[in-house]
Structures are given as C-alpha cells and as structure tokens.
Amino acid sequence: MEIGPGAGNTLDAIRGTREFTGGATSETWGYSQDYLGPLLRFRRGRTANISVMNRLDEPITAHWHGMHVPGYLDGGPQLAFGPGETWAPELPVDHPAATLFYHSHVHGRTGPQVYRGLAGMIVIDDPEIDDPLPHDYGVNDFPLIVQDRRFDRSGRMTYSLGMMDRMHGFQGDQILVNGVIRPKLTVPAGLVRLRILNASNARVYDFRFTDGRQFHQVASDGGLLARPLAMASLQLDGAERAEIVVEFSDRSPVSLVSRDIGMNGVMNGGMMGDRGGSMMMGDRGMMGDRGMMGMDGNSGAPLEIMSFDVGEAAPAGPTRLPTSLPSDAPALGDPVRRRNFTLNMHTGGMMRGGMMGGGGQTMGINGAPYVMDRIDETVRAGETELWRINADMMMRHTFHVHGTSFRVVSQNGRPVDSAQIGWKDVVRVQGPTEILLRFDKLASEETPFMYHCHILEHEDAGMMGQFTVT
Numbered sequence: 001m002e003i004g005p006g007a008g009n010t011l012d013a014i015r016g017t018r019e020f021t022g023g024a025t026s027e028t029w030g031y032s033q034d035y036l037g038p039l040l041r042f043r044r045g046r047t048a049n050i051s052v053m054n055r056l057d058e059p060i061t062a063h064w065h066g067m068h069v070p071g072y073l074d075g076g077p078q079l080a081f082g083p084g085e086t087w088a089p090e091l092p093v094d095h096p097a098a099t100l101f102y103h104s105h106v107h108g109r110t111g112p113q114v115y116r117g118l119a120g121m122i123v124i125d126d127p128e129i130d131d132p133l134p135h136d137y138g139v140n141d142f143p144l145i146v147q148d149r150r151f152d153r154s155g156r157m158t159y160s161l162g163m164m165d166r167m168h169g170f171q172g173d174q175i176l177v178n179g180v181i182r183p184k185l186t187v188p189a190g191l192v193r194l195r196i197l198n199a200s201n202a203r204v205y206d207f208r209f210t211d212g213r214q215f216h217q218v219a220s221d222g223g224l225l226a227r228p229l230a231m232a233s234l235q236l237d238g239a240e241r242a243e244i245v246v247e248f249s250d251r252s253p254v255s256l257v258s259r260d261i262g263m264n265g266v267m268n269g270g271m272m273g274d275r276g277g278s279m280m281m282g283d284r285g286m287m288g289d290r291g292m293m294g295m296d297g298n299s300g301a302p303l304e305i306m307s308f309d310v311g312e313a314a315p316a317g318p319t320r321l322p323t324s325l326p327s328d329a330p331a332l333g334d335p336v337r338r339r340n341f342t343l344n345m346h347t348g349g350m351m352r353g354g355m356m357g358g359g360g361q362t363m364g365i366n367g368a369p370y371v372m373d374r375i376d377e378t379v380r381a382g383e384t385e386l387w388r389i390n391a392d393m394m395m396r397h398t399f400h401v402h403g404t405s406f407r408v409v410s411q412n413g414r415p416v417d418s419a420q421i422g423w424k425d426v427v428r429v430q431g432p433t434e435i436l437l438r439f440d441k442l443a444s445e446e447t448p449f450m451y452h453c454h455i456l457e458h459e460d461a462g463m464m465g466q467f468t469v470t
Contacts, residue, residue, distance in 0.1 A: 002041040005048070013054050016028045020181060028157070043126075045126075060081065060104045076450050077105060096423075102120050119145070161457065182305070184309065188316055194246060205258040205261070208232060214232050217244050226419050253309045328423075329423075345362075365451070398453060398455055402425075404438065406423070
C-alpha cells in the first residue's frame with residue numbers, strides 16, 4: 001500500500017477471525033484486514049497522508065515506530081482516539097530508506113492490542129539513492145513479520161497473563177510469519193532480500209538457516225549499514241528490524257530456524273525449561289497457561305520459523321553484493337549532557353493485588369511508574385546527549401526511544417562498533433548500556449515522546465517515561 005500526499009489512504013482498525021491451527025477460529029484485530037495491517041510504503045521527501053479509523057470498541061493509536069516525526073504525529077499514548085473516531089495525520093517523510101514498524105500504543109493496552117493484530121510493517125524508499133540491493137517487492141524482496149502466539153488445546157489464540165508472563169513478557173508456543181504458522185516461500189535462484197521484523201511481545205530470536213549457510217546483513221532499525229556484514233546467525237529482540245540478503249543460487253531448499261531463547265534471554269530447555277504440568281494454577285493463575293516456571297522450551301530444539309524452496313524463475317536483480325552501501329550517517333559529535341535511566345521491575349508493594357500487581361502498575365523507570373500527565377525529561381533540540389540505561393535486577397529489557405535514531409556506544413561496559421550495528425531505535429539492556437542520540441523533531445507537553453521497555457507487558461505495567469523536545 002503506497003502512501004502519498006493524496007486523499008484516500010485509509011486504515012480501518014477492525015475485528016476479524018482467522019483459523020491459525022487445528023481448524024479453530026480465533027478472534028483477531030487488524031488494520032484493514034482480519035489480522036495485522038498491510039505493508040505501508042512511504043517515500044522520503046514526500047508527505048504521507050493517511051486516515052486511521054477506529055471501528056473497534058476501545059481506544060487505539062497508530063504509532064509509527066522508528067519514524068522521525070514530531071510528537072503530535074508520533075501516535076503515542078496521548079494521541080489515542082476512541083471508537084468511531086478517525087485520526088488523519090499528514091506525515092512528512094524525513095527518514096532514510098529503512099524498514100519500520102507501526103502498531104497501537106495505548107497506555108496499559110499495548111500488549112493485548114498488538115498481540116491481537118494491530119501491527120504492521122513500513123518500508124521507506126529514498127529516491128535520492130541508487131539502491132544496489134534486491135528491491136523488486138514480492139519477487140526478490142520480501143517482508144517477514146515474525147511473531148509468537150499461544151494457542152489452547154482447541155487451536156484458539158489466547159492471551160492470559162500469569163505471574164511469569166508479567167515478569168518476563170508474554171511468549172507463545174507457535175511462531176507465525178506474516179500471520180501464518182511456519183509458511184513456505186518460493187524464491188528465485190539468486191540474491192533475495194528479507195526484511196525481518198520481530199513483532200513479538202517479548203520473545204528474542206536467534207535466526208539461522210538449517211544448512212548453516214552464511215548471509216549478509218545490510219540494514220538495521222534505522223536504515224542501511226555502511227557495508228554488508230557476513231554472518232551465520234542474527235539475533236533480534238522485540239521491535240528490532242534487520243534486512244538480510246541470502247544467496248539461493250544453489251537451488252537447495254532450506255529452513256529458517258531460531259534457537260529457543262528463554263524469557264530472560266538464555267537458552268530454554270534446561271532445568272526450568274520443561275513445559276511439564278506441575279504447579280499449574282489455572283488459565284490466569286500464578287503461572288498463566290504455561291509450565292512450572294512459565295518457560296517455553298523443548299529440550300533446546302530449535303524453533304521452526306519458515307521454509308524456502310527455489311522456483312524455476314530466472315534470477316532477477318543484482319547478482320552480487322556491493323562492498324559498500326549508501327547509508328545515511330550524520331555525525332552526532334560529543335554529548336553536551338548525560339542522563340541516567342534505571343529500569344525498575346517493582347515500584348510498588350509486592351502484594352498489591354497479587355505478587356505482580358494483579359494487572360496494576362508495578363514497574364517503572366527511575367523509581368516511578370509511567371503517569372500520563374507527568375513530563376519526566378526535557379530535551380533541547382539539536383543537542384547531542386549520552387543516555388546510560390541499566391536495570392535494577394539482572395533481567396533482560398529492550399529499550400526504545402521515540403522520535404529519533406541513535407548510536408549504541410557500549411554494552412556491559414564494553415565499547416560497541418556502531419558501524420556494524422547501524423542506526424538503532426531499540427537496544428537490548430542486560431547490563432549498563434550507553435547510547436548517543438540527538439533530537440531534531442519537536443515534542444510538546446501535550447504530545448511528548450516516549451522512552452520505554454519494548455517488552456510490551458513491561459511497558460503496560462509502567463516501565464515507560466516521556467519527554468519534551470524544545
């Protein structure tokens with residue numbers, strides 16, 4: 001769906017149904033379709049006019065995750081609109097070529113709304129660059145929206161939070177790509193570009209091919225890397241994106257899999273990874289609808305993502321990768337200010353409404369849960385800052401900043417080669433993490449930008465703050 005300056009570009013948030021598995025019908029939500037939303041294509045330098053109509057029975061938003069737009073267009077919690085209402089932003093597309101994400105972002109409801117299907121992919125094209133990579137959509141350039149979902153015995157999709165789901169984030173037992181469990185894709189015998197979005201609520205993936213083949217990463221969250229990077233595995237946390245180019249000229253069928261990484265970023269299948277039935281406490285009890293510790297896992301077996309076979313069509317597009325890429329790399333300079341953020345697993349009483357708050361806010365940042373009418377930070381436009389993010393417990397988090405892209409400077413006290421990671425808007429926090437960033441888009445007190453954990457159950461529980469840019 002190419003979005004330009006003209007009228008008639010509409011997304012309707014609607015209810016739907018889908019048979020994912022076992023012939024059972026699941027209730028779903030979507031943007032203009034029964035589950036998920038269409039791929040939106042924006043062009044740099046051109047305004048994108050789009051009307052989002054809420055045909056559901058609760059407030060929603062449309063957050064343009066990763067896109068550089070002012071706060072009043074960002075689609076954060078303050079911009080929620082109710083049933084029967086329409087939000088019609090005019091988005092100035094001032095962003096390098098990239099693969100982005102859009103999803104609902106209602107405070108306290110982001111997890112269930114995204115899980116039900118209010119999410120999709122954005123591709124930004126830049127007419128000022130000569131794209132040397134495969135870019136024939138649906139021929140050698142494919143979007144892959146990867147999600148995990150949980151199904152009951154009848155095959156219906158479920159979302160019921162137990163204690164471990166609230167603590168570590170909700171993980172499913174089946175992997176979907178573009179809304180389908182373990183699909184098969186036919187590709188040409190040559191170079192193929194895969195735009196991968198981890199749209200799961202909390203799961204981390206470590207992608208690899210079953211035959212061990214190498215591939216090249218060519219882009220991350222914010223756009224193209226400086227050069228293709230050869231690798232045999234790729235790890236993506238929630239909301240991270242990566243573009244990879246894979247060589248299929250040998251015509252061998254192959255599958256994409258992931259190591260089964262547990263709720264705290266470690267391999268499942270160990271002592272606490274068995275999905276046995278002990279200590280189960282009902283559908284919405286202490287452990288939710290999972291095993292003893294709410295972990296996925298099947299003795300370390302890889303998760304099946306999807307499979308590929310090679311068609312008879314002649315190869316299309318480039319036949320070899322370039323040694324460098326037309327990446328957008330503005331210099332940020334030295335920071336004029338430093339800020340510290342601590343991600344807190346508990347900011348209230350442990351027993352308030354149950355061990356994890358019974359759905360109430362128990363998490364926060366810098367000792368305080370998110371409050372809609374409180375501004376936590378004030379940032380000056382055009383000034384480079386260094387943000388240091390840490391956690392008060394040895395737990396994995398995924399930190400997202402609205403309104404800009406940033407460079408990762410260090411993780412766990414070790415310097416990071418930002419040229420290899422590229423421009424980011426999401427970063428894993430599993431120890432002290434430093435990012436360098438600058439904001440060029442403004443955000444007022446009425447429509448501030450957010451920073452938050454992108455494990456959606458953490459965000460909904462209050463692990464979020466907001467800031468103005470003046």
